[in-house]
Amino acid sequence: MTTATTIPSPAPVMGGIEPPPTILSRVAIGDFLRRTAQRDPARTALVDGGTRLSYGALDDRVSATANALLATGLAPGERVATLCNNSADFVAAFFGIHRAGLIWVPINTGLGLDDVRYILEHAQASCLLVDAAVLARPGLRELLDDIPLRSRFIVEGEADGAYAGFAAARDAQPAREPEVAIGDRDVAQIMYTSGTTGRPKGVMQCHLAVVMAALANAVELGLYRDDTANAVLPLFHCAQHTLLCCSLMAGATTILMRSFDPAAVLDAIERERITRLFALPLMYQAMLEHPSFARRDLSSLRTCMYAMAPMAESLLRRLIERFCPNFMLGSGQTEMYPLTVAFRPEEQLRRFGPYWGVSSVLNDTAVMDDEGRLLGRGEVGEIVHRGPNVMLGYYRDPEATARARAFDWHHTGDLGMWDADGQLLFKDRKKDMIKTGGENVPSVKVEAVLLQHPAVANAAVVGLPHARWIEAVTAFVVLKPGYSTCETELVEHCKAHLGGFEVPKAIRLLDTLPMTSTGKVQKQPLRERYSDLYSG
Template identity: 35%
Template sequence: MSITALEMNLLRRQNLGDSLRRSALAAPNKPAIIYYTTDGASRSVTYAELNRKANAVAHNLMQRGIAKGDKVAALSRNSIEFLVLGYALHKIGAWLVPINFMLQPPDVQHLIDFSETKWFFVEDALLGNVAPVLDKLTGVQQFVQFGPSPSRPAGWMAFDELLPGPTHEPEVLIESDDVAILLFTSGTESAPKGVLSTHANYCAAQLSWSMNMGVAQDDVFLVSIPLIHAAGYVLSTLCLTNHATIVMTQAPQPVQMIELMARHRATGTALPPTLYVALLACPNFKTSDLSCATKLITWASTIPRAMVDGWKEVAPNARFYSGQGMSETTASLLTAGFVSSWAEMPNGDGRWVGTLLAYGADVRLVDDEDQDVPVGMAGEQIIRGPVVMKGYYKNAEANERAFRGGWFHTGDVLFRDAEGNYFFADRKKDMIKSGGENVYCQEVESVLGTHPAVMQCAVFGLPDERWGEAVAAAVIARAGSTVTEAELIEYCRERLAGFKTPKRIFFRTSMPISAANKLLKRELKAEYAKALQA
């Protein structure tokens, strides 16, 4: 008897849904997710329970007409149900389409229409993001509500209605290079950039993370970054593939995060510097036992010395894993490395993003003609490898521009030293042009961030009649410290070229951040440009 196409597919494929089944077989009774809402309510699910729920939802979706290649969107904060839905879709070959819950209703409508979503899952607390445009979402065949609220709009289904029924493994022919997730990097552009990540992409990203950073079965990871973003989803599926336990919060609430890390003896977490700094200021930070932490993953911006020094006081066993990647690389880091203290930070430079890694991608730094730049010179990072996305959704122009020459052009500017250390200079689009000279924001931030009175800083350009753009910085000072604008400008002048030295420094108590807790420099630029014009 000859083997069927489905049997051959099941025999050899890479699929995110299959990875959960294998974990459930290996560790059925182990806690997979311990979940906490913002008000402190908690519940947990074992690996076997999580897999059964995903199978049940998969069968119910298929019975109701969802098939391979269909798009299913979800607008939600972190929850067990979000991951159940994701794995259910992976098992049947449908696409998960996460929607940013910080978007305004017209932007939500735009992404739902653009993605051709058939079913739309919405958290009960976020119905306001959808209600004003609900009558315009005519392409959606079924709305489903996440959450415990007993009330919901007419015609909507409760998520729990998808749980009863068969729980055996669905068997659908899904190729490794089929799309698993359509993730939007922006929701307000006229032609939004939707990243198409495949099952093979996610499996490659998980393998790269496991090989280079390491996730053990006895690890306990705090996941507070949003699942709607690539980093949150990859971290969660990475932990679940490796039989680790996730302590998940509905949203990143610093006091709660510290308490849960201590209570569950969390061995690691992954946060951008903005959140690590926010946790430092919490009243329970220095009184909590965080000696359990061994892996503190970070990315997205310059690491301030205050962050490293502050965390080492309460988490003496921790190592910081600094790296750099993007949604288009399936949140797989392209360069990364461990440091245990600021003394180990190469060149004392918080822009350090490690060294080249095993497996994930080839990396080059090139000039505007795609020629390799020498050591010490900044160049755009271009890459190729199994973690690179399949392409941008419905955007041939962006694909042609990004994939030219057989390499993916990231738009990130880095430089490396003679020892092979890589440092993040800037995004090409964020670079400041001051007096005809290029200024990389993160170079200035790396200097400001070493001042003993600076807890956090962000550098950006402001319109200037003389310079075209003037270098400016927003600063959050360390608690109990006193420093002036003139003192910080002089500190930078002693360490930077004149054209790189900030012309203005603005003091703040907080920074504007996105749902992924990344600094929103565009908001700082708009705020201070308007203030200076007043």
């Protein structure tokens, strides 16, 4: 039996009694899927277009995948990278990586070529699984040819030169779970952060963190085997990945989607009777404004979750009235496997602003000052967490790891405050707090005001170098289709809702904002591109 690299075992406990052997008490990502398959083998696990995969069939495919990877000579603890979009084969692939005791390195298919190279080399990947459609991206094959990988496979598509067909390799293996020892603190995956500033950092998550997060999320959502969920966001991102895991743990059905199309999601809600929907605010708005919306039957929806971007009050009220009565905001980050906090449905119309709600059942959440003191209600500080969903650390970056866990708490880089009722209020990213003329201006506060304007679809606010103000509050705005406005009108709108020092010194109308694949605005490109806006 091959053993994966583990963190040293704890000292004997309880009067010299040794902890139980790993195989007796282990927590492993591949195990909960097997257990669900044993309980409900015929129940539909995944729907991928015209393919409907039962739990039994998915579990068999995962075991065969694990055997196919080990048959290449890979040893538990080696890294297997993926460049794949959502599909049933992709799900089987990364669960197979886990079941083989290998370490999954998901790569965002929308990253620039330099970042793809950096991640593969920094993670020291031994094997790559890639979709044919992704491999066809200009320049990618040439880049990959320069990287010394021991094996390369096409997940979705046919074999192509040095890239073997993974389906054929998988189907040639027995659907029998391999005997691999896995410790609950073994590294299960290294997810690289989006890299909005500098190079991406590899976040190491262990099996225990992912399994515990999935279990806690099923509790928070009240998820059960009669539920049907969607997966329209990319599975290489922690938010969609953890929600898929909790659905598979609960025995629910997940409808996979390759990309977002408002009509296609509305079709899926009606056809599959989706009960749990997860999307970004802009996606909900696109569905609400689709010409076919008025005749849609959305009565199956029980809870709609949103994340990663603020929800304007006007949009939220319309959605609760016309889309689904129960909306929930979930927050977290790759380093502290989500959910860490949730703004629950019963709170959504009781208070407005950038609320994140209350801590998950899984972890502790606090607000801390720069000296490590925990702060009380009404005091602004950094949001910090503790719990089993915390990362093991940043791969090959001990200095950044030490900074992230100062004072024995995980530091998020987010500023927040508990309100009088014990609800967590997000103030800003630490690095996005604008210091202008001796005053602190939360960029998120100005963005929220701009989003209240009927013509504004999206907004990003940053501080840019200024000779007088040190940093000048500067806004970049994208308008809704068919709407028009001007900088002067938007400035007057801000003056009606903000203090004088908070009003943008300049507002630029753009066609688009730089975004990550998961709908987060990337502010660093705006800072770089417009760094000399106020020069002279």
